[in-house]
Amino acid sequence: MSFIHVTEIAESTPTKIVLLVADGLGGLAHPETGLSELETARLPNLNALAAKSVLGLTVPVHAGVTPGSGPGHLSLFGYDPLEYPIKRGIMEALGVGIPVRAGEIAARGNFCTVDGHGVVADRRAGRLPSEQSEPLCALLNKITVSGAEVAVHPVKDHRFVAVFHGEGLSDEVTETDPGKVGVAPVAVRATAAAGEKMARIANEFAAKAKQALAGRSPANMVLVRGFSGAPTVPSMMERFKLKPAAIASYPMYRGLAQIVGMDVLRTGNTMDAEIETLREQWGKYDFFFVHYKHADAAGEDGDFPKKVRVLEEFDSYLPKVLALKPDVLMVAGDHSTPAVMGGHSWHPVPFLLHARLAGADGVAGFNERTCARGSLGRFPAKDSLMLAMACALKLVKYGA
Amino acid sequence: MSFIHVTEIAESTPTKIVLLVADGLGGLAHPETGLSELETARLPNLNALAAKSVLGLTVPVHAGVTPGSGPGHLSLFGYDPLEYPIKRGIMEALGVGIPVRAGEIAARGNFCTVDGHGVVADRRAGRLPSEQSEPLCALLNKITVSGAEVAVHPVKDHRFVAVFHGEGLSDEVTETDPGKVGVAPVAVRATAAAGEKMARIANEFAAKAKQALAGRSPANMVLVRGFSGAPTVPSMMERFKLKPAAIASYPMYRGLAQIVGMDVLRTGNTMDAEIETLREQWGKYDFFFVHYKHADAAGEDGDFPKKVRVLEEFDSYLPKVLALKPDVLMVAGDHSTPAVMGGHSWHPVPFLLHARLAGADGVAGFNERTCARGSLGRFPAKDSLMLAMACALKLVKYGA
Numbered sequence: 001m002s003f004i005h006v007t008e009i010a011e012s013t014p015t016k017i018v019l020l021v022a023d024g025l026g027g028l029a030h031p032e033t034g035l036s037e038l039e040t041a042r043l044p045n046l047n048a049l050a051a052k053s054v055l056g057l058t059v060p061v062h063a064g065v066t067p068g069s070g071p072g073h074l075s076l077f078g079y080d081p082l083e084y085p086i087k088r089g090i091m092e093a094l095g096v097g098i099p100v101r102a103g104e105i106a107a108r109g110n111f112c113t114v115d116g117h118g119v120v121a122d123r124r125a126g127r128l129p130s131e132q133s134e135p136l137c138a139l140l141n142k143i144t145v146s147g148a149e150v151a152v153h154p155v156k157d158h159r160f161v162a163v164f165h166g167e168g169l170s171d172e173v174t175e176t177d178p179g180k181v182g183v184a185p186v187a188v189r190a191t192a193a194a195g196e197k198m199a200r201i202a203n204e205f206a207a208k209a210k211q212a213l214a215g216r217s218p219a220n221m222v223l224v225r226g227f228s229g230a231p232t233v234p235s236m237m238e239r240f241k242l243k244p245a246a247i248a249s250y251p252m253y254r255g256l257a258q259i260v261g262m263d264v265l266r267t268g269n270t271m272d273a274e275i276e277t278l279r280e281q282w283g284k285y286d287f288f289f290v291h292y293k294h295a296d297a298a299g300e301d302g303d304f305p306k307k308v309r310v311l312e313e314f315d316s317y318l319p320k321v322l323a324l325k326p327d328v329l330m331v332a333g334d335h336s337t338p339a340v341m342g343g344h345s346w347h348p349v350p351f352l353l354h355a356r357l358a359g360a361d362g363v364a365g366f367n368e369r370t371c372a373r374g375s376l377g378r379f380p381a382k383d384s385l386m387l388a389m390a391c392a393l394k395l396v397k398y399g400a
Numbered sequence: 401m402s403f404i405h406v407t408e409i410a411e412s413t414p415t416k417i418v419l420l421v422a423d424g425l426g427g428l429a430h431p432e433t434g435l436s437e438l439e440t441a442r443l444p445n446l447n448a449l450a451a452k453s454v455l456g457l458t459v460p461v462h463a464g465v466t467p468g469s470g471p472g473h474l475s476l477f478g479y480d481p482l483e484y485p486i487k488r489g490i491m492e493a494l495g496v497g498i499p500v501r502a503g504e505i506a507a508r509g510n511f512c513t514v515d516g517h518g519v520v521a522d523r524r525a526g527r528l529p530s531e532q533s534e535p536l537c538a539l540l541n542k543i544t545v546s547g548a549e550v551a552v553h554p555v556k557d558h559r560f561v562a563v564f565h566g567e568g569l570s571d572e573v574t575e576t577d578p579g580k581v582g583v584a585p586v587a588v589r590a591t592a593a594a595g596e597k598m599a600r601i602a603n604e605f606a607a608k609a610k611q612a613l614a615g616r617s618p619a620n621m622v623l624v625r626g627f628s629g630a631p632t633v634p635s636m637m638e639r640f641k642l643k644p645a646a647i648a649s650y651p652m653y654r655g656l657a658q659i660v661g662m663d664v665l666r667t668g669n670t671m672d673a674e675i676e677t678l679r680e681q682w683g684k685y686d687f688f689f690v691h692y693k694h695a696d697a698a699g700e701d702g703d704f705p706k707k708v709r710v711l712e713e714f715d716s717y718l719p720k721v722l723a724l725k726p727d728v729l730m731v732a733g734d735h736s737t738p739a740v741m742g743g744h745s746w747h748p749v750p751f752l753l754h755a756r757l758a759g760a761d762g763v764a765g766f767n768e769r770t771c772a773r774g775s776l777g778r779f780p781a782k783d784s785l786m787l788a789m790a791c792a793l794k795l796v797k798y799g800a
Binding site for chain 1: 429768
């Protein structure tokens with residue numbers, strides 16, 4: 001449904017929606033047991049709630065497409081991630097909590113090793129550890145370029161993010177990373193007239209970085225790629241007339257929430273702290289995004305038993321959320337992260353919608369197989385917010 | 401599928417499709433029994449047919465969107481209701497059986513009460529009853545405006561519809577209704593150059609209505625809104641190569657059928673009369689839309705037992721339709737009207753497709769939960785006509 005249509009029928013009301021995201025929620029069967037992480041876990045609260053809810057499987061981006069965290073979350077926030085791409089430089093900046101404002105350009109950087117002829121010998125400078133790369137970032141931070149300012153922030157290991165600030169910058173440029181060893185870094189070129197200033201500045205930055213790092217080992221050069229301007233996404237207030245808040249401890253998810261105009265609430269590093277924040281701020285918003293990271297982390301580590309354990313922990317928080325009596329509760333994932341794959345996957349994600357007017361499928365159990373039998377079927381994740389808003393009576397009739 | 405694609409593969413054949421619409425078909429569980437209206441009703445014919453049919457749940461407009469009658473029916477007629485919006489003035493005119501032709505503009509009117517300063521005190525003139533508003537409509541009907549003709553038709557209570565006829569009229573205008581009391585009615589403005597004549601005429605009409613009603617109580621002024629030109633929808637003949645007929649007793653559904661080019665058949669006020677019309681005209685058309693209103697009316701009244709009863713009545717007509725041996729029979733609803741909500745809702749609608757070549761899910765029972773388990777899944781209502789045409793062998797192969 002287009003922006004214009006949604007905005008026409010959206011209505012601000014005091015009813016409250018909670019979107020509880022277990023990052024990387026979905027999984028795959030363990031080869032020995034034939035049971036997925038969710039099927040293996042003891043989930044007394046989720047399983048009981050499932051019987052009184054409608055279930056389905058969300059498709060974050062498209063059939064067969066494995067989403068990054070950006071598209072995975074945007075879709076749960078009600079946006080088509082193909083319509084609002086968030087580029088790599090922006091995600092890198094968000095990941096370390098650096099906001100990228102309109103007109104600024106963020107780029108992802110690597111420290112690398114070049115030989116005496118300037119040819120790339122190692123694109124990651126031996127995965128230079130953070131304690132060595134951080135002082136180098138401080139060096140790069142002293143670089144001045146003409147016509148703009150540049151700020152360099154360490155990310156992790158050999159990675160950093162550079163944010164360019166100035167008049168007339170554009171992300172319509174190529175990158176310096178040749179993508180392989182044995183060749184020299186490439187000069188940045190404009191892919192459109194608007195990118196010419198950025199290309200010149202990027203090349204100046206790369207040249208000055210080379211000077212600044214000259215004679216060091218193993219990191220004596222940088223590769224810069226993924227130049228990205230701030231995404232222009234209509235806010236959830238503009239589009240859905242919601243007053244939304246985000247409760248997440250990791251910078252990347254806080255940054256993603258900010259992109260769609262959520263108030264990002266100060267909270268602690270634990271789920272206990274997040275739930276406490278939810279309780280404290282309950283009166284002030286009508287949409288809450290609450291993020292639980294550990295399921296994805298365990299899946300990424302390929303640690304099946306740990307993923308089971310953290311899902312059980314996730315389950316234990318459910319009563320505290322239900323105690324607040326949200327008008328609508330969604331339990332969702334931004335994507336699947338099967339432990340047997342050790343990474344994000346394209347598999348659709350278990351989804352539960354609980355509300356007085358949502359109906360109930362009467363299917364006990366919250367996992368990939370029960371959700372596949374749910375009445376919501378397999379549906380685009382971006383539609384979940386519309387369903388939640390309907391159940392919260394925040395959408396008026398379309399047409400007479 | 402776009403118009404061009406459908407038209408390319410559509411083929412006129414003598415096979416017959418019946419679309420049996422129970423208005424407001426879908427429901428929600430009664431809080432005491434946990435069973436919906438359809439689950440509560442005794443539906444021997446529908447339940448038996450379900451086992452020999454394919455089932456699914458239709459989404460009339462979009463996930464979470466509650467459709468008006470217009471979009472709900474357009475989608476069952478095979479059109480995307482977001483692509484072909486039908487505005488409020490048109491629906492109001494259709495509701496009282498007034499056709500709006502190309503170039504004419506219909507607007508919805510309210511009798512209202514203004515105080516001595518011309519400020520709106522009651523937007524509905526105390527919901528003026530029809531017996532008082534009808535003579536006032538006759539008064540308004542005497543108004544002449546320069547450059548156009550205007551006809552005023554009573555609708556119900558304080559509502560009327562005004563149809564403007566003349567050269568160069570457009571619906572690109574605002575409305576006089578301020579939407580609240582305590583302020584004066586607003587002058588109509590053109591929102592595009594094409595609307596300037598209509599704006600002038602609308603303001604002249606409002607001024608003359610004020611004169612005509614001066615000194616009366618409580619209705620001494622009008623508010624006019626929802627100016628709408630006739631929608632331009634390709635006919636079902638053009639788009640699908642069908643020869644369609646509508647059998648409906650209520651004016652609004654007859655009007656909607658006319659918009660997509662159906663022949664609207666003369667019929668009586670009962671379902672018996674509608675079925676009799678179907679039998680009489682059986683040889684003349686290859687698509688029949690048969691409308692049953694009572695399920696929606698009972699749902700709108702919030703009368704659960706009555707909705708159960710009228711669904712049982714609906715069921716009793718099924719053998720008479722089957723006796724005609726349609727090649728394809730669809731049993732559908734334009735939207736859900738759960739009695740527990742007392743109004744239209746966003747919930748997807750039970751759907752049954754019966755045809756020799758449709759397949760059969762083997763799920764006995766026709767209700768929200770059995771249809772959720774049907775092989776058609778949850779799908780856009782606008783696709784149902786394509787499925788029906790396929791089963792009627794009216795669609796040829798796409799591509800070589």
